[in-house]
Amino acid sequence: MAKRDPQARRAAIVKAAADLVIEVGPERITHRLVAERAGVPLGSTTQYFTSLDDLRTQALQLLAKEIDDDLDAVRRSLVASGGSPALLVDRLHEYLHNSRNVAADVSLMSAGAFDSDLRELSLRWQNNFVEILNEYVGHDSALALAMLADGVVVHTALHGTVVSKDFLHTLVAPFMAQK
Amino acid sequence: MAKRDPQARRAAIVKAAADLVIEVGPERITHRLVAERAGVPLGSTTQYFTSLDDLRTQALQLLAKEIDDDLDAVRRSLVASGGSPALLVDRLHEYLHNSRNVAADVSLMSAGAFDSDLRELSLRWQNNFVEILNEYVGHDSALALAMLADGVVVHTALHGTVVSKDFLHTLVAPFMAQK
Amino acid sequence: MAKRDPQARRAAIVKAAADLVIEVGPERITHRLVAERAGVPLGSTTQYFTSLDDLRTQALQLLAKEIDDDLDAVRRSLVASGGSPALLVDRLHEYLHNSRNVAADVSLMSAGAFDSDLRELSLRWQNNFVEILNEYVGHDSALALAMLADGVVVHTALHGTVVSKDFLHTLVAPFMAQK
Amino acid sequence: MAKRDPQARRAAIVKAAADLVIEVGPERITHRLVAERAGVPLGSTTQYFTSLDDLRTQALQLLAKEIDDDLDAVRRSLVASGGSPALLVDRLHEYLHNSRNVAADVSLMSAGAFDSDLRELSLRWQNNFVEILNEYVGHDSALALAMLADGVVVHTALHGTVVSKDFLHTLVAPFMAQK
DNA sequence: TATGAATGAGTCTTCATTCAT
DNA sequence: GATGAATGAAGACTCATTCAT
Numbered sequence A, B, C, D: 001m002a003k004r005d006p007q008a009r010r011a012a013i014v015k016a017a018a019d020l021v022i023e024v025g026p027e028r029i030t031h032r033l034v035a036e037r038a039g040v041p042l043g044s045t046t047q048y049f050t051s052l053d054d055l056r057t058q059a060l061q062l063l064a065k066e067i068d069d070d071l072d073a074v075r076r077s078l079v080a081s082g083g084s085p086a087l088l089v090d091r092l093h094e095y096l097h098n099s100r101n102v103a104a105d106v107s108l109m110s111a112g113a114f115d116s117d118l119r120e121l122s123l124r125w126q127n128n129f130v131e132i133l134n135e136y137v138g139h140d141s142a143l144a145l146a147m148l149a150d151g152v153v154v155h156t157a158l159h160g161t162v163v164s165k166d167f168l169h170t171l172v173a174p175f176m177a178q179k
Numbered sequence E: 001t002a003t004g005a006a007t008g009a010g011t012c013t014t015c016a017t018t019c020a021t
Numbered sequence F: 001g002a003t004g005a006a007t008g009a010a011g012a013c014t015c016a017t018t019c020a021t
Helices: A006-024 A031-038 A042-047 A052-081 A085-097 A099-114 A116-133 A139-159 A165-175 B006-024 B031-038 B042-047 B052-081 B085-097 B099-114 B116-133 B139-159 B165-175 C006-024 C031-038 C042-047 C052-081 C085-097 C099-114 C116-133 C139-159 C165-175 D006-024 D031-038 D042-047 D052-081 D085-097 D099-114 D116-133 D139-159 D165-175
Strands: none
Touching: A006 A031, A006 A042, A006 A052, A006 A099, A031 A042, A031 A052, A052 A085, A052 A099, A052 A116, A085 A099, A085 A139, A085 A165, A099 A116, A099 A139, A099 B099, A099 B139, A116 A139, A116 B139, A139 A165, A139 B099, A139 B116, A139 B139, A139 B165, A165 B139, A165 B165, B006 B031, B006 B042, B006 B052, B006 B099, B031 B042, B031 B052, B052 B085, B052 B099, B052 B116, B085 B099, B085 B139, B085 B165, B099 B116, B099 B139, B116 B139, B139 B165, C006 C031, C006 C042, C006 C052, C006 C099, C031 C042, C031 C052, C052 C085, C052 C099, C052 C116, C085 C099, C085 C139, C085 C165, C099 C116, C099 C139, C099 D099, C099 D139, C116 C139, C116 D139, C139 C165, C139 D099, C139 D116, C139 D139, C139 D165, C165 D139, C165 D165, D006 D031, D006 D042, D006 D052, D006 D099, D031 D042, D031 D052, D052 D085, D052 D099, D052 D116, D085 D099, D085 D139, D085 D165, D099 D116, D099 D139, D116 D139, D139 D165
């Protein structure tokens, strides 16, 4: 791990913490676990973060950011297609196949559910999703789609399998009638 | 607490653990916390359970059972009404207003998401829900409604507010076209 | 160390902590040091005390109590003699020869000097001393004698030797003119 | 802080350390605390001192020197007045009102009490005081006055208030009968 | 020379778990 | 069977100290 490069080291630690959050859940990370995963000495994990809570929060922020980026792809896709349901289904399907996304979503959900300080963070992707969809469908439909997405993500996380595109279409179609 | 009634004492401990799971999350309970809440000596919390994990699992099982019972009311309601969407919306609305239900659902989700041993438990209510609905709508619609319910529950947990009945109707209607 | 006798064990820990306070100073005790000295496992030193600060405070309280007891002997001595300076000198001399007393006094002083929560504790013996003397001399003289005593104690602690009885008499005499 | 003046930087660090010793006690200073207070980078606090102990010792030496300087004023005052008790009382009163002096004295006392390496340092002001007074009163009286001064200082530190000049006079007078 | 990144020893503290009573 | 004392493993966190840059 890049010595004498605080920027990189710090990022590596946050990355390792995020990976672990996804694997074992936000509540189960420890400094030792993160240090080992990041390949840095224990002391480094306390050097850059005021507390484990702080480190956890930053890990969750990284995950939220990754989701944001993925969502941006959805946005661009929708813009390019003029809001086609098929395109949304494609993107959603793709999104669900990335298990990191799914686990990240669930991590943010459960973190936000029991820690009000993290609530805003865990609502970010929903809000963004609603905002994006609002360009093409009414607000209620946008919200409905966001909730649907949440439900599908949870389902995916718990079942470990992704539903079919056809099924996704069934899900999404009723709320994608043009504005 | 019921000094000479092991059965009752055991139940009181599981109840206390379940309450705490809902409040602080499944990962944050401790023997001491549970003992204090249940009003029993520390030793009692280890007497009846092989480990803290065991106690947590039983607490989650209690929560799952409570949800089952609530779901049974939904079932009866649907049976009585012959599968009316309005009735489902009413029940759902009621369900969401019970914050214990919402927190219990989320607890089960996050527990199941990171512990495969608990996955079955956290899928139980969905499966039951699907089964119930399957009497009135096709399987896909039933699954869609279950996912929708999950999404609404998560939304409720994170926002701390319940959506309107009207909105719930918008959500549910497309999938409640008679079989 | 008496197993299964919390009272005794707790007392043994406080005693060990007090001994160490005297040896290394109030700021340098650690749980490990105390555990080793008391001959108990590390966990026992945290079992009975909410924090190291708590343990330190209780150790200082023990020392203060010991001094109180010694002071009581002085009181009885003065009462018996009707407030004779010679008797006071004798007792003071004796007191100073007990290096535990001296070190305890200094520990209380330095603890109180930098921690306002402990100030009252470190003033206790002075207040008691003044109260005792006030039976025989005016308040100003009593206070003067108390300050003198403090000064002699500090001197003894730093020099490691006790001044002569004659010198003590020189010190004390001017303030022992009968009330 | 004086980037290109090692001499000044070193002095600034010792000064900051001395200030902190007075505030939190000799045992509670850290490199980080001192660096922040002095406005210098962490590395500077280890650059000029072989260890934290070394830095602490130098801080205490600075405090001792400050007291020496104050004592010199007392000396000059006594010389000018030919050893008048009133003058000594005035100076003592002044000295006690300077809370830095009081805290410095107490710091030196408690440092010396538990670290024999520092004992000489903490005895310096007493020895000087005795030497000064010895010009005007016998050795025993000088020593008595020094002890009295110590006692008053401790009293001041713990009570946070300074006794009246009148009381100081009562204290000092018996030992200021001309040689 | 000056700096602050890096490290790991050591601290306090919590707590699951065991087990004597 | 019931209790809470006992223990030690493990965790978060601090910081003196070293040393690359």
